[in-house]
Amino acid sequence: xPKSTTKKRAPRTKSKxxxxxxxxxMAEQYGPFSEEPRLPPMDEMVFTILSQHTSDINSSxxxxxxxxxxxxxxxxxxxxxxxxxxxxxxxGLAKIKAPRIKEVLNKVLxxxxxxxxxSFLREMPLQEAKAWLRQLPGIGPKxxxxxxxxxxxxxxxxxxxxxxRVSQRLGVIGPKVSADKAHDIxxxxxxxxxxxxxxxxxxxxGRQVCRAQxxxxxxxxxxxxxxxxxxxxxxxxxxxxxxxxxQTLAGSSGAPMPHVPQTxxxxx
Ligand code: SF4
Numbered sequence: 001x002p003k004s005t006t007k008k009r010a011p012r013t014k015s016k017x018x019x020x021x022x023x024x025x026m027a028e029q030y031g032p033f034s035e036e037p038r039l040p041p042m043d044e045m046v047f048t049i050l051s052q053h054t055s056d057i058n059s060s061x062x063x064x065x066x067x068x069x070x071x072x073x074x075x076x077x078x079x080x081x082x083x084x085x086x087x088x089x090x091x092g093l094a095k096i097k098a099p100r101i102k103e104v105l106n107k108v109l110x111x112x113x114x115x116x117x118x119s120f121l122r123e124m125p126l127q128e129a130k131a132w133l134r135q136l137p138g139i140g141p142k143x144x145x146x147x148x149x150x151x152x153x154x155x156x157x158x159x160x161x162x163x164x165r166v167s168q169r170l171g172v173i174g175p176k177v178s179a180d181k182a183h184d185i186x187x188x189x190x191x192x193x194x195x196x197x198x199x200x201x202x203x204x205x206g207r208q209v210c211r212a213q214x215x216x217x218x219x220x221x222x223x224x225x226x227x228x229x230x231x232x233x234x235x236x237x238x239x240x241x242x243x244x245x246x247q248t249l250a251g252s253s254g255a256p257m258p259h260v261p262q263t264x265x266x267x268x
Pocket of ligand 1: 166170221222232
């Protein structure tokens with residue numbers, strides 16, 4: 001038998017409207033969200049480097065200690081790597097992060113006429129601003145997205161492991177899309193005014209319900225929109241889900257609703 005040459009069609013990904021609905025449902029569940037006070041963009045970038053592979057508490061502490069020791073980021077740029085390393089030691093991975101911080105600061109000074117003020121990025125189209133940051137050593141799409149969105153209020157995506165996992169399971173991005181590529185795709189698919197809500201909703205959902213191991217599908221607020229739900233549910237949970245869906249259908253197709261007083265007219 002000759003081999004079939006028909007290619008398997010890639011699964012369809014969610015429409016903009018479906019994604020907007022997932023944001024709405026998650027924001028109702030976990031929100032309302034308030035935006036935290038922003039750091040200036042260069043501070044945000046140093047903070048982002050410090051926060052890689054460590055907790056928020058440790059990175060905040062490392063950032064505070066760094067600023068206490070050096071006073072300004074210009075002094076950090078001119079500082080000795082060993083001194084930077086000592087200052088940020090409580091944040092972990094200081095041997096890797098200290099040279100990276102110094103290198104990034106000096107590259108910005110070189111590219112930006114001796115200034116560490118990155119507020120000019122706000123005036124650029126999003127893709128150009130991202131490209132500008134991506135030329136810095138070790139700055140990938142996630143770090144660039146954090147600086148642009150959280151510090152400068154631009155509609156840039158910053159995709160962490162939770163957002164990536166939830167997006168894949170929900171079919172918002174395809175199963176083979178890399179985390180790097182997901183940034184561009186999601187910036188196209190999420191309305192600019194909804195990027196912040198998307199970010200916070202999906203992170204909360206990934207941490208609380210759609211966890212890496214054993215996601216809590218039966219209690220998921222976007223379960224009806226999720227193509228992966230059945231993959232993670234036990235037979236018993238699926239049977240219970242089917243029964244509750246049948247009940248809902250019966251309720252909406254004319255059967256009397258419990259606790260709803262029947263008028264004489266509806267009883268006739
Ligand atoms: S139904 Fe399950 S897999 Fe799908 S988003 Fe919800 S928790 Fe995640």
